[in-house]
Amino acid sequence: MPMRNVKNYLEDLVKEIAREEIEKDPEMCKCETCFLDVVAYSLNRLEPMYAATDMGHAVTGVKLSLPQMRAKVLAVVLEAIKKVKENPRH
């Protein structure tokens, strides 16, 4: 199995939600450093969802579309935004 097929699906979802939430927050810095901090913090708090097989990709795709999953990721992303706002690294 070539490595390029291994994918952490959570990363895409976290990035998508982080972009939306940062955009919505007028107090949040919009720079790339803060965005990546939010993403890194969130990914560290969530269990990775790697998939390497066709079956794995399909199952993971379905799991990520569940509202519970999005709600969980959103909660962690909001927490991450709060932390980064309190403690910007730049």
Ligand SMILES: [Zn+2]
């Ligand atoms: Zn910033």
